[in-house]
Amino acid sequence: MKKTYTRRSFLKGLLSLSLGTVLTTSFGYTYAKYIEPRRLQITRKNIFSNNIPTGFHNRTILQFSDTHLGLSYNLQQLEELVSKINSLKPDVILFTGDLMDAPNEYAYPHRIPPILHRLKSPLGKYAIYGNHDHGGYGTTLYQDVIQESNFQLLVNDVRTITLDSGEYIQICGLDDVMLGDPQYEQTLSRLEPSTFSIAMIHEPDVAVKAAAFPVDLQLSGHSHGGQIQLPFFGPLITPPFGTVYPEGFYEVGESKMQLYVNRGIGTTRIPFRFLATPEITLFTLKKTSS
Structure with a gap:
Protein backbone atom coordinates (compact mmCIF):
# COMPACT_ATOMS: atom_id res chain seq x y z
CA MET A 1 0.00 0.00 0.00
CA LYS A 2 1.45 3.35 -1.02
CA LYS A 3 2.00 5.74 1.89
CA THR A 4 0.86 9.33 1.40
CA TYR A 5 2.31 12.39 3.11
CA THR A 6 0.59 15.64 3.97
CA ARG A 7 2.32 18.97 3.39
CA ARG A 8 2.60 19.42 7.18
CA SER A 9 4.18 16.00 7.72
CA PHE A 10 6.62 16.69 4.89
CA LEU A 11 7.57 20.06 6.40
CA LYS A 12 7.86 18.53 9.85
CA GLY A 13 10.20 15.88 8.51
CA LEU A 14 12.26 18.48 6.71
CA LEU A 15 12.45 20.70 9.77
CA SER A 16 13.31 17.73 11.98
CA LEU A 17 16.20 16.99 9.67
CA SER A 18 17.30 20.63 9.90
CA LEU A 19 17.06 20.54 13.68
CA GLY A 20 19.02 17.33 13.75
CA THR A 21 21.74 19.09 11.80
CA VAL A 22 21.73 21.95 14.32
CA LEU A 23 21.89 19.61 17.30
CA THR A 24 24.80 17.68 15.83
CA THR A 25 26.92 20.81 15.71
CA SER A 26 28.97 21.32 18.85
CA PHE A 27 27.24 24.56 19.81
CA GLY A 28 23.72 23.31 19.07
CA TYR A 29 24.26 20.11 21.03
CA THR A 30 25.83 21.94 23.98
CA TYR A 31 23.08 24.56 24.10
CA ALA A 32 20.18 22.11 23.82
CA LYS A 33 21.57 19.65 26.37
CA TYR A 34 23.49 21.74 28.88
CA ILE A 35 22.39 25.37 28.62
CA GLU A 36 18.69 25.76 27.89
CA PRO A 37 17.56 22.93 30.23
CA ARG A 38 19.35 24.75 33.08
CA ARG A 39 17.79 28.13 32.35
CA LEU A 40 14.66 29.18 34.19
CA GLN A 41 12.09 31.71 33.02
CA ILE A 42 9.78 33.35 35.54
CA THR A 43 6.54 34.06 33.70
CA ARG A 44 4.24 36.58 35.34
CA LYS A 45 0.54 36.70 34.48
CA ASN A 46 -2.39 38.70 35.83
CA ILE A 47 -5.67 36.82 36.17
CA PHE A 48 -8.74 39.06 35.98
CA SER A 49 -12.17 38.00 37.22
CA ASN A 50 -15.10 39.57 39.05
CA ASN A 51 -15.38 36.28 40.95
CA ILE A 52 -12.15 37.03 42.81
CA PRO A 53 -12.98 38.16 46.38
CA THR A 54 -11.68 41.53 47.51
CA GLY A 55 -9.34 39.88 50.01
CA PHE A 56 -7.68 37.88 47.23
CA HIS A 57 -6.97 40.93 45.06
CA ASN A 58 -3.19 40.98 44.39
CA ARG A 59 -2.67 37.59 46.04
CA THR A 60 -0.18 35.42 44.13
CA ILE A 61 -0.29 31.80 43.04
CA LEU A 62 2.83 30.03 41.81
CA GLN A 63 2.70 27.05 39.47
CA PHE A 64 5.57 24.69 38.78
CA SER A 65 5.36 21.44 36.88
CA ASP A 66 7.08 18.45 35.29
CA THR A 67 10.39 18.29 37.14
CA HIS A 68 10.99 14.73 35.88
CA LEU A 69 13.68 14.04 38.45
CA GLY A 70 16.09 11.39 37.27
CA LEU A 71 16.60 11.88 33.55
CA SER A 72 18.45 15.19 33.40
CA TYR A 73 17.15 17.02 36.48
CA ASN A 74 18.74 16.37 39.87
CA LEU A 75 18.21 17.15 43.54
CA GLN A 76 20.67 20.02 43.61
CA GLN A 77 18.68 21.72 40.86
CA LEU A 78 15.50 21.05 42.83
CA GLU A 79 17.04 22.79 45.86
CA GLU A 80 17.88 25.79 43.67
CA LEU A 81 14.32 25.80 42.36
CA VAL A 82 12.91 25.82 45.89
CA SER A 83 15.08 28.81 46.79
CA LYS A 84 13.93 30.67 43.67
CA ILE A 85 10.26 29.96 44.39
CA ASN A 86 10.58 31.07 48.01
CA SER A 87 12.24 34.31 46.90
CA LEU A 88 8.99 35.17 45.03
CA LYS A 89 6.95 34.79 48.27
CA PRO A 90 3.80 33.28 46.71
CA ASP A 91 0.60 32.98 48.73
CA VAL A 92 -0.22 29.57 47.21
CA ILE A 93 2.01 26.98 45.51
CA LEU A 94 0.64 24.48 42.98
CA PHE A 95 2.46 21.51 41.45
CA THR A 96 0.78 20.14 38.33
CA GLY A 97 2.40 16.72 38.13
CA ASP A 98 5.28 14.54 36.89
CA LEU A 99 7.70 14.74 39.81
CA MET A 100 9.97 11.79 38.90
CA ASP A 101 10.57 10.66 35.33
CA ALA A 102 10.44 6.94 36.22
CA PRO A 103 9.43 6.47 39.87
CA ASN A 104 10.30 2.78 40.07
CA GLU A 105 13.83 3.49 38.78
CA TYR A 106 14.57 6.64 40.76
CA ALA A 107 17.13 5.96 43.49
CA TYR A 108 16.49 8.89 45.85
CA PRO A 109 12.76 9.40 46.50
CA HIS A 110 13.44 9.66 50.25
CA ARG A 111 15.55 12.76 49.63
CA SER A 121 3.27 29.62 51.09
CA PRO A 122 0.89 30.89 53.79
CA LEU A 123 -2.28 29.71 52.04
CA GLY A 124 -1.13 26.20 51.26
CA LYS A 125 0.62 23.86 48.82
CA TYR A 126 -1.35 21.59 46.48
CA ALA A 127 -0.38 18.89 43.96
CA ILE A 128 -1.98 16.53 41.44
CA TYR A 129 -0.94 13.35 39.64
CA GLY A 130 0.73 13.46 36.23
CA ASN A 131 1.01 10.44 33.95
CA HIS A 132 4.61 9.75 35.04
CA ASP A 133 3.53 9.79 38.70
CA HIS A 134 1.18 6.87 38.07
CA GLY A 135 3.56 5.22 35.59
CA GLY A 136 6.30 2.83 36.67
CA TYR A 137 4.20 1.63 39.64
CA GLY A 138 4.69 5.07 41.14
CA THR A 139 1.17 5.82 42.40
CA THR A 140 1.75 5.09 46.10
CA LEU A 141 5.35 6.29 46.05
CA TYR A 142 4.33 9.67 44.63
CA GLN A 143 1.51 10.00 47.14
CA ASP A 144 3.89 9.34 50.03
CA VAL A 145 6.53 11.77 48.76
CA ILE A 146 4.02 14.57 48.11
CA GLN A 147 2.29 14.21 51.46
CA GLU A 148 5.61 14.05 53.34
CA SER A 149 6.50 17.28 51.52
CA ASN A 150 3.49 18.95 53.21
CA PHE A 151 1.51 19.22 49.97
CA GLN A 152 -2.19 18.38 49.80
CA LEU A 153 -2.66 15.83 47.01
CA LEU A 154 -5.90 16.46 45.13
CA VAL A 155 -7.39 13.43 43.39
CA ASN A 156 -10.84 14.29 42.04
CA ASP A 157 -11.18 16.58 45.02
CA VAL A 158 -12.29 20.15 45.73
CA ARG A 159 -10.89 22.33 48.52
CA THR A 160 -11.43 25.89 49.65
CA ILE A 161 -8.65 28.38 50.38
CA THR A 162 -10.07 30.64 53.07
CA LEU A 163 -8.84 33.93 54.50
CA ASP A 164 -9.33 35.07 58.10
CA SER A 165 -12.05 37.37 56.75
CA GLY A 166 -14.04 34.32 55.65
CA GLU A 167 -13.57 35.06 51.95
CA TYR A 168 -12.53 32.04 49.90
CA ILE A 169 -11.72 30.63 46.50
CA GLN A 170 -12.03 27.03 45.35
CA ILE A 171 -9.31 24.78 44.02
CA CYS A 172 -9.77 21.32 42.58
CA GLY A 173 -7.55 18.64 41.13
CA LEU A 174 -8.45 15.87 38.70
CA ASP A 175 -6.71 12.52 38.62
CA ASP A 176 -4.39 12.08 35.64
CA VAL A 177 -6.19 11.74 32.32
CA MET A 178 -3.88 9.17 30.71
CA LEU A 179 -3.21 6.71 33.54
CA GLY A 180 -5.61 7.72 36.29
CA ASP A 181 -9.38 7.91 36.69
CA PRO A 182 -10.48 11.54 36.28
CA GLN A 183 -14.02 12.22 37.45
CA TYR A 184 -15.10 15.34 35.55
CA GLU A 185 -18.76 15.56 36.52
CA GLN A 186 -18.29 14.39 40.09
CA THR A 187 -15.49 16.89 40.73
CA LEU A 188 -16.08 19.97 38.60
CA SER A 189 -19.83 20.16 39.26
CA ARG A 190 -19.00 20.87 42.91
CA LEU A 191 -17.53 24.25 41.96
CA GLU A 192 -19.70 27.27 42.78
CA PRO A 193 -20.46 29.50 39.76
CA SER A 194 -20.07 32.73 41.75
CA THR A 195 -16.81 31.65 43.43
CA PHE A 196 -13.42 32.01 41.75
CA SER A 197 -12.09 28.52 41.01
CA ILE A 198 -8.88 26.93 39.80
CA ALA A 199 -8.80 23.45 38.24
CA MET A 200 -5.46 21.62 38.28
CA ILE A 201 -5.42 19.14 35.38
CA HIS A 202 -2.12 17.71 34.17
CA GLU A 203 -3.05 17.30 30.51
CA PRO A 204 -4.18 20.59 28.91
CA ASP A 205 -6.23 19.36 25.96
CA VAL A 206 -9.17 18.28 28.16
CA ALA A 207 -9.81 21.98 28.75
CA VAL A 208 -12.77 21.66 26.37
CA LYS A 209 -14.40 19.41 28.99
CA ALA A 210 -13.46 21.60 31.94
CA ALA A 211 -14.86 24.70 30.20
CA ALA A 212 -18.36 23.21 30.42
CA PHE A 213 -18.21 23.66 34.22
CA PRO A 214 -17.78 26.80 36.35
CA VAL A 215 -13.98 26.81 36.13
CA ASP A 216 -12.33 30.23 35.99
CA LEU A 217 -8.75 29.07 35.47
CA GLN A 218 -7.29 25.70 34.43
CA LEU A 219 -3.61 25.10 35.13
CA SER A 220 -1.81 22.32 33.26
CA GLY A 221 1.65 21.08 32.33
CA HIS A 222 2.53 17.85 30.50
CA SER A 223 3.49 19.21 27.07
CA HIS A 224 6.84 20.85 27.99
CA GLY A 225 6.04 23.33 25.23
CA GLY A 226 7.01 20.51 22.90
CA GLN A 227 10.45 20.49 24.57
CA ILE A 228 11.97 21.11 21.13
CA GLN A 229 10.64 23.90 18.92
CA LEU A 230 11.59 25.58 15.70
CA PRO A 231 11.15 29.29 14.88
CA PHE A 232 7.91 30.10 13.01
CA PHE A 233 6.82 26.48 13.31
CA GLY A 234 6.48 25.69 16.99
CA PRO A 235 6.75 22.29 18.69
CA LEU A 236 7.88 19.39 16.52
CA ILE A 237 6.39 16.73 18.76
CA THR A 238 3.77 17.04 21.51
CA PRO A 239 2.44 14.25 23.77
CA PRO A 240 -1.10 12.87 23.75
CA PHE A 241 -3.54 15.38 25.29
CA GLY A 242 -0.90 18.11 24.93
CA THR A 243 -1.21 18.89 21.23
CA VAL A 244 -4.00 21.45 20.92
CA TYR A 245 -2.71 23.64 23.75
CA PRO A 246 1.08 23.12 23.90
CA GLU A 247 2.11 26.16 25.98
CA GLY A 248 1.04 29.51 27.28
CA PHE A 249 -2.28 31.25 27.77
CA TYR A 250 -5.62 30.46 26.07
CA GLU A 251 -9.32 31.16 26.40
CA VAL A 252 -11.42 28.04 25.91
CA GLY A 253 -15.07 27.44 25.14
CA GLU A 254 -18.08 29.75 25.16
CA SER A 255 -17.33 30.63 28.77
CA LYS A 256 -13.83 31.78 27.74
CA MET A 257 -12.34 29.75 30.57
CA GLN A 258 -8.73 30.82 31.11
CA LEU A 259 -6.12 28.09 30.55
CA TYR A 260 -2.42 28.31 31.23
CA VAL A 261 -0.06 25.54 30.08
CA ASN A 262 3.28 25.61 31.88
CA ARG A 263 6.36 24.37 29.95
CA GLY A 264 7.64 22.58 33.04
CA ILE A 265 11.11 22.24 34.50
CA GLY A 266 12.75 18.98 33.46
CA THR A 267 12.90 16.82 30.35
CA THR A 268 11.59 13.42 29.36
CA ARG A 269 12.46 10.88 26.64
CA ILE A 270 15.45 12.92 25.52
CA PRO A 271 17.52 15.29 27.72
CA PHE A 272 17.17 18.27 25.36
CA ARG A 273 15.29 21.55 25.27
CA PHE A 274 15.41 23.89 22.31
CA LEU A 275 13.39 27.14 22.28
CA ALA A 276 11.21 25.72 25.06
CA THR A 277 12.84 27.22 28.15
CA PRO A 278 11.89 25.75 31.55
CA GLU A 279 9.53 28.00 33.47
CA ILE A 280 7.68 28.68 36.67
CA THR A 281 4.57 30.86 36.51
CA LEU A 282 3.54 33.50 39.03
CA PHE A 283 -0.12 34.50 38.75
CA THR A 284 -1.46 37.64 40.41
CA LEU A 285 -5.21 37.66 41.04
CA LYS A 286 -6.96 40.89 40.04
CA LYS A 287 -10.55 41.54 41.05
CA THR A 288 -12.61 43.30 38.41
CA SER A 289 -16.02 44.91 38.70
CA SER A 290 -19.01 43.24 37.06
Whole structure:
Protein backbone atom coordinates (compact mmCIF):
# COMPACT_ATOMS: atom_id res chain seq x y z
CA MET A 1 0.00 0.00 0.00
CA LYS A 2 1.45 3.35 -1.02
CA LYS A 3 2.00 5.74 1.89
CA THR A 4 0.86 9.33 1.40
CA TYR A 5 2.31 12.39 3.11
CA THR A 6 0.59 15.64 3.97
CA ARG A 7 2.32 18.97 3.39
CA ARG A 8 2.60 19.42 7.18
CA SER A 9 4.18 16.00 7.72
CA PHE A 10 6.62 16.69 4.89
CA LEU A 11 7.57 20.06 6.40
CA LYS A 12 7.86 18.53 9.85
CA GLY A 13 10.20 15.88 8.51
CA LEU A 14 12.26 18.48 6.71
CA LEU A 15 12.45 20.70 9.77
CA SER A 16 13.31 17.73 11.98
CA LEU A 17 16.20 16.99 9.67
CA SER A 18 17.30 20.63 9.90
CA LEU A 19 17.06 20.54 13.68
CA GLY A 20 19.02 17.33 13.75
CA THR A 21 21.74 19.09 11.80
CA VAL A 22 21.73 21.95 14.32
CA LEU A 23 21.89 19.61 17.30
CA THR A 24 24.80 17.68 15.83
CA THR A 25 26.92 20.81 15.71
CA SER A 26 28.97 21.32 18.85
CA PHE A 27 27.24 24.56 19.81
CA GLY A 28 23.72 23.31 19.07
CA TYR A 29 24.26 20.11 21.03
CA THR A 30 25.83 21.94 23.98
CA TYR A 31 23.08 24.56 24.10
CA ALA A 32 20.18 22.11 23.82
CA LYS A 33 21.57 19.65 26.37
CA TYR A 34 23.49 21.74 28.88
CA ILE A 35 22.39 25.37 28.62
CA GLU A 36 18.69 25.76 27.89
CA PRO A 37 17.56 22.93 30.23
CA ARG A 38 19.35 24.75 33.08
CA ARG A 39 17.79 28.13 32.35
CA LEU A 40 14.66 29.18 34.19
CA GLN A 41 12.09 31.71 33.02
CA ILE A 42 9.78 33.35 35.54
CA THR A 43 6.54 34.06 33.70
CA ARG A 44 4.24 36.58 35.34
CA LYS A 45 0.54 36.70 34.48
CA ASN A 46 -2.39 38.70 35.83
CA ILE A 47 -5.67 36.82 36.17
CA PHE A 48 -8.74 39.06 35.98
CA SER A 49 -12.17 38.00 37.22
CA ASN A 50 -15.10 39.57 39.05
CA ASN A 51 -15.38 36.28 40.95
CA ILE A 52 -12.15 37.03 42.81
CA PRO A 53 -12.98 38.16 46.38
CA THR A 54 -11.68 41.53 47.51
CA GLY A 55 -9.34 39.88 50.01
CA PHE A 56 -7.68 37.88 47.23
CA HIS A 57 -6.97 40.93 45.06
CA ASN A 58 -3.19 40.98 44.39
CA ARG A 59 -2.67 37.59 46.04
CA THR A 60 -0.18 35.42 44.13
CA ILE A 61 -0.29 31.80 43.04
CA LEU A 62 2.83 30.03 41.81
CA GLN A 63 2.70 27.05 39.47
CA PHE A 64 5.57 24.69 38.78
CA SER A 65 5.36 21.44 36.88
CA ASP A 66 7.08 18.45 35.29
CA THR A 67 10.39 18.29 37.14
CA HIS A 68 10.99 14.73 35.88
CA LEU A 69 13.68 14.04 38.45
CA GLY A 70 16.09 11.39 37.27
CA LEU A 71 16.60 11.88 33.55
CA SER A 72 18.45 15.19 33.40
CA TYR A 73 17.15 17.02 36.48
CA ASN A 74 18.74 16.37 39.87
CA LEU A 75 18.21 17.15 43.54
CA GLN A 76 20.67 20.02 43.61
CA GLN A 77 18.68 21.72 40.86
CA LEU A 78 15.50 21.05 42.83
CA GLU A 79 17.04 22.79 45.86
CA GLU A 80 17.88 25.79 43.67
CA LEU A 81 14.32 25.80 42.36
CA VAL A 82 12.91 25.82 45.89
CA SER A 83 15.08 28.81 46.79
CA LYS A 84 13.93 30.67 43.67
CA ILE A 85 10.26 29.96 44.39
CA ASN A 86 10.58 31.07 48.01
CA SER A 87 12.24 34.31 46.90
CA LEU A 88 8.99 35.17 45.03
CA LYS A 89 6.95 34.79 48.27
CA PRO A 90 3.80 33.28 46.71
CA ASP A 91 0.60 32.98 48.73
CA VAL A 92 -0.22 29.57 47.21
CA ILE A 93 2.01 26.98 45.51
CA LEU A 94 0.64 24.48 42.98
CA PHE A 95 2.46 21.51 41.45
CA THR A 96 0.78 20.14 38.33
CA GLY A 97 2.40 16.72 38.13
CA ASP A 98 5.28 14.54 36.89
CA LEU A 99 7.70 14.74 39.81
CA MET A 100 9.97 11.79 38.90
CA ASP A 101 10.57 10.66 35.33
CA ALA A 102 10.44 6.94 36.22
CA PRO A 103 9.43 6.47 39.87
CA ASN A 104 10.30 2.78 40.07
CA GLU A 105 13.83 3.49 38.78
CA TYR A 106 14.57 6.64 40.76
CA ALA A 107 17.13 5.96 43.49
CA TYR A 108 16.49 8.89 45.85
CA PRO A 109 12.76 9.40 46.50
CA HIS A 110 13.44 9.66 50.25
CA ARG A 111 15.55 12.76 49.63
CA ILE A 112 12.78 14.70 47.90
CA PRO A 113 10.46 15.55 50.86
CA PRO A 114 13.05 17.43 52.94
CA ILE A 115 13.64 19.70 49.93
CA LEU A 116 10.01 20.30 48.92
CA HIS A 117 9.01 20.72 52.57
CA ARG A 118 11.02 23.95 52.59
CA LEU A 119 8.65 25.57 50.10
CA LYS A 120 6.74 28.31 51.90
CA SER A 121 3.27 29.62 51.09
CA PRO A 122 0.89 30.89 53.79
CA LEU A 123 -2.28 29.71 52.04
CA GLY A 124 -1.13 26.20 51.26
CA LYS A 125 0.62 23.86 48.82
CA TYR A 126 -1.35 21.59 46.48
CA ALA A 127 -0.38 18.89 43.96
CA ILE A 128 -1.98 16.53 41.44
CA TYR A 129 -0.94 13.35 39.64
CA GLY A 130 0.73 13.46 36.23
CA ASN A 131 1.01 10.44 33.95
CA HIS A 132 4.61 9.75 35.04
CA ASP A 133 3.53 9.79 38.70
CA HIS A 134 1.18 6.87 38.07
CA GLY A 135 3.56 5.22 35.59
CA GLY A 136 6.30 2.83 36.67
CA TYR A 137 4.20 1.63 39.64
CA GLY A 138 4.69 5.07 41.14
CA THR A 139 1.17 5.82 42.40
CA THR A 140 1.75 5.09 46.10
CA LEU A 141 5.35 6.29 46.05
CA TYR A 142 4.33 9.67 44.63
CA GLN A 143 1.51 10.00 47.14
CA ASP A 144 3.89 9.34 50.03
CA VAL A 145 6.53 11.77 48.76
CA ILE A 146 4.02 14.57 48.11
CA GLN A 147 2.29 14.21 51.46
CA GLU A 148 5.61 14.05 53.34
CA SER A 149 6.50 17.28 51.52
CA ASN A 150 3.49 18.95 53.21
CA PHE A 151 1.51 19.22 49.97
CA GLN A 152 -2.19 18.38 49.80
CA LEU A 153 -2.66 15.83 47.01
CA LEU A 154 -5.90 16.46 45.13
CA VAL A 155 -7.39 13.43 43.39
CA ASN A 156 -10.84 14.29 42.04
CA ASP A 157 -11.18 16.58 45.02
CA VAL A 158 -12.29 20.15 45.73
CA ARG A 159 -10.89 22.33 48.52
CA THR A 160 -11.43 25.89 49.65
CA ILE A 161 -8.65 28.38 50.38
CA THR A 162 -10.07 30.64 53.07
CA LEU A 163 -8.84 33.93 54.50
CA ASP A 164 -9.33 35.07 58.10
CA SER A 165 -12.05 37.37 56.75
CA GLY A 166 -14.04 34.32 55.65
CA GLU A 167 -13.57 35.06 51.95
CA TYR A 168 -12.53 32.04 49.90
CA ILE A 169 -11.72 30.63 46.50
CA GLN A 170 -12.03 27.03 45.35
CA ILE A 171 -9.31 24.78 44.02
CA CYS A 172 -9.77 21.32 42.58
CA GLY A 173 -7.55 18.64 41.13
CA LEU A 174 -8.45 15.87 38.70
CA ASP A 175 -6.71 12.52 38.62
CA ASP A 176 -4.39 12.08 35.64
CA VAL A 177 -6.19 11.74 32.32
CA MET A 178 -3.88 9.17 30.71
CA LEU A 179 -3.21 6.71 33.54
CA GLY A 180 -5.61 7.72 36.29
CA ASP A 181 -9.38 7.91 36.69
CA PRO A 182 -10.48 11.54 36.28
CA GLN A 183 -14.02 12.22 37.45
CA TYR A 184 -15.10 15.34 35.55
CA GLU A 185 -18.76 15.56 36.52
CA GLN A 186 -18.29 14.39 40.09
CA THR A 187 -15.49 16.89 40.73
CA LEU A 188 -16.08 19.97 38.60
CA SER A 189 -19.83 20.16 39.26
CA ARG A 190 -19.00 20.87 42.91
CA LEU A 191 -17.53 24.25 41.96
CA GLU A 192 -19.70 27.27 42.78
CA PRO A 193 -20.46 29.50 39.76
CA SER A 194 -20.07 32.73 41.75
CA THR A 195 -16.81 31.65 43.43
CA PHE A 196 -13.42 32.01 41.75
CA SER A 197 -12.09 28.52 41.01
CA ILE A 198 -8.88 26.93 39.80
CA ALA A 199 -8.80 23.45 38.24
CA MET A 200 -5.46 21.62 38.28
CA ILE A 201 -5.42 19.14 35.38
CA HIS A 202 -2.12 17.71 34.17
CA GLU A 203 -3.05 17.30 30.51
CA PRO A 204 -4.18 20.59 28.91
CA ASP A 205 -6.23 19.36 25.96
CA VAL A 206 -9.17 18.28 28.16
CA ALA A 207 -9.81 21.98 28.75
CA VAL A 208 -12.77 21.66 26.37
CA LYS A 209 -14.40 19.41 28.99
CA ALA A 210 -13.46 21.60 31.94
CA ALA A 211 -14.86 24.70 30.20
CA ALA A 212 -18.36 23.21 30.42
CA PHE A 213 -18.21 23.66 34.22
CA PRO A 214 -17.78 26.80 36.35
CA VAL A 215 -13.98 26.81 36.13
CA ASP A 216 -12.33 30.23 35.99
CA LEU A 217 -8.75 29.07 35.47
CA GLN A 218 -7.29 25.70 34.43
CA LEU A 219 -3.61 25.10 35.13
CA SER A 220 -1.81 22.32 33.26
CA GLY A 221 1.65 21.08 32.33
CA HIS A 222 2.53 17.85 30.50
CA SER A 223 3.49 19.21 27.07
CA HIS A 224 6.84 20.85 27.99
CA GLY A 225 6.04 23.33 25.23
CA GLY A 226 7.01 20.51 22.90
CA GLN A 227 10.45 20.49 24.57
CA ILE A 228 11.97 21.11 21.13
CA GLN A 229 10.64 23.90 18.92
CA LEU A 230 11.59 25.58 15.70
CA PRO A 231 11.15 29.29 14.88
CA PHE A 232 7.91 30.10 13.01
CA PHE A 233 6.82 26.48 13.31
CA GLY A 234 6.48 25.69 16.99
CA PRO A 235 6.75 22.29 18.69
CA LEU A 236 7.88 19.39 16.52
CA ILE A 237 6.39 16.73 18.76
CA THR A 238 3.77 17.04 21.51
CA PRO A 239 2.44 14.25 23.77
CA PRO A 240 -1.10 12.87 23.75
CA PHE A 241 -3.54 15.38 25.29
CA GLY A 242 -0.90 18.11 24.93
CA THR A 243 -1.21 18.89 21.23
CA VAL A 244 -4.00 21.45 20.92
CA TYR A 245 -2.71 23.64 23.75
CA PRO A 246 1.08 23.12 23.90
CA GLU A 247 2.11 26.16 25.98
CA GLY A 248 1.04 29.51 27.28
CA PHE A 249 -2.28 31.25 27.77
CA TYR A 250 -5.62 30.46 26.07
CA GLU A 251 -9.32 31.16 26.40
CA VAL A 252 -11.42 28.04 25.91
CA GLY A 253 -15.07 27.44 25.14
CA GLU A 254 -18.08 29.75 25.16
CA SER A 255 -17.33 30.63 28.77
CA LYS A 256 -13.83 31.78 27.74
CA MET A 257 -12.34 29.75 30.57
CA GLN A 258 -8.73 30.82 31.11
CA LEU A 259 -6.12 28.09 30.55
CA TYR A 260 -2.42 28.31 31.23
CA VAL A 261 -0.06 25.54 30.08
CA ASN A 262 3.28 25.61 31.88
CA ARG A 263 6.36 24.37 29.95
CA GLY A 264 7.64 22.58 33.04
CA ILE A 265 11.11 22.24 34.50
CA GLY A 266 12.75 18.98 33.46
CA THR A 267 12.90 16.82 30.35
CA THR A 268 11.59 13.42 29.36
CA ARG A 269 12.46 10.88 26.64
CA ILE A 270 15.45 12.92 25.52
CA PRO A 271 17.52 15.29 27.72
CA PHE A 272 17.17 18.27 25.36
CA ARG A 273 15.29 21.55 25.27
CA PHE A 274 15.41 23.89 22.31
CA LEU A 275 13.39 27.14 22.28
CA ALA A 276 11.21 25.72 25.06
CA THR A 277 12.84 27.22 28.15
CA PRO A 278 11.89 25.75 31.55
CA GLU A 279 9.53 28.00 33.47
CA ILE A 280 7.68 28.68 36.67
CA THR A 281 4.57 30.86 36.51
CA LEU A 282 3.54 33.50 39.03
CA PHE A 283 -0.12 34.50 38.75
CA THR A 284 -1.46 37.64 40.41
CA LEU A 285 -5.21 37.66 41.04
CA LYS A 286 -6.96 40.89 40.04
CA LYS A 287 -10.55 41.54 41.05
CA THR A 288 -12.61 43.30 38.41
CA SER A 289 -16.02 44.91 38.70
CA SER A 290 -19.01 43.24 37.06
